[in-house]
Amino acid sequence: MTNRPSYDEYFMSMAFLAATRSTCLRRQVGAVLVKNKHVLATGYNGPPKGMKHCDETGCLRDELNVPSGERHEICRGLHAEQNAIIQASVFGISIDKSIIYVTDTPCMVCAKMLINAGVQEIIYGGDYPDDLARQMIEESHMRIRQFHGRIINPEKILKNNEKIEKIRKI
Secondary structure, three states: OOOOOOHHHHHHHHHHHHHOOOOOOOOOOEEEEEEOOEEEEEEEOEOOOOOOOHHHHOOHHHHOOOOOOOOHHHOOOEOHHHHHHHHHHHOOOOOOOOEEEEEEOOOHHHHHHHHHHOOOEEEEEEOOOOHHHHHHHHHHOOEEEEOOOOOOOHHHHOOOHHHHHHHHHO
16 A cells, blocks of 8 residues: 555645745635646735735734625735736646646635636635635536545655655754
C-alpha cells in the first residue's frame, strides 16, 4: 500500500497551503486552478498587490459587525478564486475547462466569475453561506462536489525527513 496522495488530495492540499498566505482576519481561503492534472494558477484571499494587509489595517466588516457572506464591497481583499483567475490572466493562461480546488465554496461574485471563465468543476473543502451562489452554479451545470480525502502533511509521508531536517538547520 502506498501513501501517495490522489490527485484530489494533492491539489486540495495545495489549496490549503495557499490559504496559509492569507492575512484575512475572518477566513483564510486558498484556491488552485488545474487543467489536465497540471497547476495553472493559485490564489488566496488578500488585498491587491502592494497594498497593506488586513492584519495591518484591521477589518472594517468586523468593526461594523457585518455577518459572513454579506457586504463584500466593503472588504479591502480579493477572494482566493479571484486572485487565481487574475494570476492566470496576468500570465496569459486560459482557464477554460479547468477545475478549481478551493478551501470553501465560492461566493456569488466568485461563482459568476468562474462560470464566465469556463471553469468546469469546483471541488471544495468547506461550505460558505451563499445560497444564491449555489443556485447559480447549479443553473450553469458546472459540476461541484465536496472534497472527501486527506489533507497531506508531507512530513508524515516523505521518506527523506532526516535530510529535510538537516537542510532546515543550515
